[in-house]
Amino acid sequence: MSRAFTKEQDDAPIDVAERPISPHRNLVTPEGLRQIESEIAALQEELRKASDEKTDDEDDSGAIARIARDLRYWTTRRETAEISVPDPKSDVVRFGMTVTIENDEEGKVQTWKIVGEDEADAAHGKISHVSPVAVALFGRSVGDVISVNDKEWEITAIG
Known part of the structure; x- marks a missing residue:
């Protein structure tokens, strides 16, 4: 039989492009930091569930790859987050106002x-x-x- 009709290697990794990270400072409000942490927790749980339920289905591998990619993104955003709270007495516009x-x-x-x-x-x-x-x-x-x-x-x- 010709190799042209054979299935590709089943364990080949699914290639999911990384989410771009902004070149700007990662300023966040306290609420924003909580949102990032919530996103990380939710993705960790999704990854755990997807890994526990993993079958040889290509859709599962793709889902796991996307979850892992998003988890890398949010973990990086958490690591670079700079909480900024404006001075409530400020009379000029600042971040968080x-x-x-x-x-x-x-x-x-x-x-x-x-x-x-x-x-x-x-x-x-x-x-x-x-x-x-x-x-x-x-x-x-x-x-x-x-x-x-x-x-x-x-x-x-x-x-």
Whole structure:
């Protein structure tokens, strides 16, 4: 029989690309650190269960490879995490603060909490500290005006 019709080696490792690690400082809020630790715990449990139930099924091997990859990512993020808590008396925008901005032309008001990259969730009002909006806000005070995407926004509250 020709080797062209034979099955590849069954124990060949599944190649799952690594998740990219950001080149930026890994600033996190205390909540963000708890999220990372929760993610690690959940992945460790998933890996344990997947390993216990492992069969020779290729889907299982792929799942284990993906879980292990994600666990490496979150473990690295935990190791490099820098907790940052803003001074509550600060009158300028810092990491971890909530900032309200207003665009008078459109009458739009946005409130953002500046958080770590892994915590960011714009749908829930959390933006990454490396986002253009956050970068424009850092060091500014109530009453200052920032320009983002050719629109001007006034800082109306910091907390």
